[in-house]
Amino acid sequence: MSKRLGMLFPPVAVFVAFVGLWYLYSGVVLDEARRKITLPYFHDVVDQSFLDGENRGELLGATWTSAWIAAVGLAISIVLGLLFAVLMSQAKWVERSFYPYAVLLQTLPILALVPFIGLQIGFGIKARIVVVVIISLFPIITNTLFGLKAAEQGHHDLFTLHDSTRMTRLFKLQFPSALPAMFTGFQISAGLAVIGSIVGGLFFGRGAVDLGNRIQLYVARLRAAELIGAIMLSAALGVMAFWLFGYLRNYFTASWNEAE
Amino acid sequence: MIDVARGAGAVSALLHVNVQVAAQALVWHDLSVSEGQLTRTDLDRLLSFDSVSMVFPDGTHALDDVSFDVHAGEFVTIVGPSGCGKSTVLRIASGLLANSGGSYELADDNLGYVFQDATLLPWRTVLKNVELFDELRGGDKAARRSNAMKTIETVGLGGFEKHHPRRLSGGMRMRVSLARSLTMSPQVFLFDEPFGALDEITRQNLNEEVGRLFKALNFAGLFITHSIPEAVFMSTKVLVMSSRPGRIIDSFDVPFEYPRTSDLRYDPEFARLSGEISMSLAEGH
Numbered sequence: 001m002s003k004r005l006g007m008l009f010p011p012v013a014v015f016v017a018f019v020g021l022w023y024l025y026s027g028v029v030l031d032e033a034r035r036k037i038t039l040p041y042f043h044d045v046v047d048q049s050f051l052d053g054e055n056r057g058e059l060l061g062a063t064w065t066s067a068w069i070a071a072v073g074l075a076i077s078i079v080l081g082l083l084f085a086v087l088m089s090q091a092k093w094v095e096r097s098f099y100p101y102a103v104l105l106q107t108l109p110i111l112a113l114v115p116f117i118g119l120q121i122g123f124g125i126k127a128r129i130v131v132v133v134i135i136s137l138f139p140i141i142t143n144t145l146f147g148l149k150a151a152e153q154g155h156h157d158l159f160t161l162h163d164s165t166r167m168t169r170l171f172k173l174q175f176p177s178a179l180p181a182m183f184t185g186f187q188i189s190a191g192l193a194v195i196g197s198i199v200g201g202l203f204f205g206r207g208a209v210d211l212g213n214r215i216q217l218y219v220a221r222l223r224a225a226e227l228i229g230a231i232m233l234s235a236a237l238g239v240m241a242f243w244l245f246g247y248l249r250n251y252f253t254a255s256w257n258e259a260e
Numbered sequence: 261m262i263d264v265a266r267g268a269g270a271v272s273a274l275l276h277v278n279v280q281v282a283a284q285a286l287v288w289h290d291l292s293v294s295e296g297q298l299t300r301t302d303l304d305r306l307l308s309f310d311s312v313s314m315v316f317p318d319g320t321h322a323l324d325d326v327s328f329d330v331h332a333g334e335f336v337t338i339v340g341p342s343g344c345g346k347s348t349v350l351r352i353a354s355g356l357l358a359n360s361g362g363s364y365e366l367a368d369d370n371l372g373y374v375f376q377d378a379t380l381l382p383w384r385t386v387l388k389n390v391e392l393f394d395e396l397r398g399g400d401k402a403a404r405r406s407n408a409m410k411t412i413e414t415v416g417l418g419g420f421e422k423h424h425p426r427r428l429s430g431g432m433r434m435r436v437s438l439a440r441s442l443t444m445s446p447q448v449f450l451f452d453e454p455f456g457a458l459d460e461i462t463r464q465n466l467n468e469e470v471g472r473l474f475k476a477l478n479f480a481g482l483f484i485t486h487s488i489p490e491a492v493f494m495s496t497k498v499l500v501m502s503s504r505p506g507r508i509i510d511s512f513d514v515p516f517e518y519p520r521t522s523d524l525r526y527d528p529e530f531a532r533l534s535g536e537i538s539m540s541l542a543e544g545h
Binding site: 157162164172176179256257 | 354426
């Protein structure tokens with residue numbers, strides 16, 4: 001119990017210090033008029049965003065929309081990422097052909113690309129999902145590819161000695177040995193998927209309202225308390241996505257992974 | 261014939277997994293006795309290297325004109341300095357590496373191979389690791405489970421079936437690796453310096469364990485090691501390899517009876533033979 005308390009204390013202390021600085025800045029530096037439209041007190045943010053029934057409903061509805069857009073985009077990224085990684089691991093020419101473009105995908109400034117995506121496929125939900133896929137695909141490809149190629153030579157020798165087929169080697173050796181790296185990729189991408197979902201919402205307003213749409217609206221109407229509430233929910237969503245895949249990685253690999 | 265019968269009895273008592281190999285050994289002994297031959301024949305030659313050489317693509321000349329035979333009932337150990345190509349011999353023997361010159365023959369591809377590292381798949385339990393080879397060969401699930409359970413018992417790891425390798429000591433991992441190869445009832449067993457990373461006591465225990473299995477299961481062994489005492493303790497014959505490019509520069513028959521116990525290490529004859537091998541090794545270095 002005391003160990004758990006000991007582990008909880010540092011982040012809680014940082015949070016308390018952060019909120020303290022927040023109060024200090026809002027109360028001392030800002031006058032009341034500016035405070036209301038830039039940085040309201042912490043308790044005002046909680047009050048207006050989460051205790052007010054109407055606002056809470058709006059924000060939670062938007063969070064749910066952002067969450068499923070991120071989930072659908074991430075699922076597509078996982079399927080595509082695994083597929084490309086497997087193909088690249090099986091044939092050097094595939095890796096040489098596609099890997100540079102996977103890198104390019106990662107280095108493209110997503111904000112510059114988003115309007116272009118809108119022009120191509122419209123400004124609705126589909127475009128937001130595409131943004132999520134673009135932003136979350138690369139870590140899955142690189143981590144899975146790294147994992148598939150990192151199976152030990154001694155283990156490969158065992159399979160060679162028994163004339164194993166490529167598929168046997170892939171499913172009985174490379175995939176299991178790649179699991180920790182794969183889940184690390186999923187974990188990174190899960191956080192990025194949430195970011196992609198919200199960035200997409202900042203640009204694409206058609207269809208269900210998500211956190212990105214809400215953030216746009218709150219900025220336009222100078223509703224700082226709800227804006228901060230939306231940012232808090234975005235952060236919570238990202239943390240939950242990251243935690244979920246961390247939990248899954250532990251569930252599937254902690255019993256055997258030497259590095260855990 | 262009495263010895264042979266006792267050996268066959270030990271097989272059934274200990275294992276029940278290698279009846280076929282034991283039967284082959286019996287046939288060979290019968291032939292030898294009936295024909296009055298004391299020398300080894302082609303019939304019982306299980307592994308043969310004939311002027312094998314190996315030059316790697318980067319130009320490294322690893323082996324030069326390596327010739328030796330391993331017969332049924334023999335446990336041959338190759339000793340030599342680091343980097344002399346000992347492991348290359350095993351990789352060629354197993355087919356993992358193609359030799360660049362000479363030829364080699366293996367009587368049966370039912371090969372046991374224990375690597376320097378235990379090479380256990382960390383995501384599999386002990387039982388699933390031991391089942392691996394039967395699984396790769398498409399063996400029936402019930403049969404491979406029963407085979408694996410028997411070999412796990414044989415190497416003294418009963419009760420650890422559901423453990424993952426990370427929870428085992430280095431010595432236990434090596435036992436699992438041994439058990440995994442034993443599921444194939446190999447006629448020829450290759451050991452690539454398997455105990456080099458273990459502490460001395462565990463290493464000596466495993467030396468005795470492998471010696472016991474060698475006699476009980478009648479496989480032929482080809483063992484690689486740096487350690488001269490280990491080579492003498494385990495083998496019927498010790499081959500000395502020169503530094504790179506590796507050549508067989510000397511051969512020593514080891515006369516001690518099996519089963520060999522740790523007392524043997526204090527035998528003056530053991531010390532004398534170890535000294536001779538050591539001198540040969542130093543001359544070829």
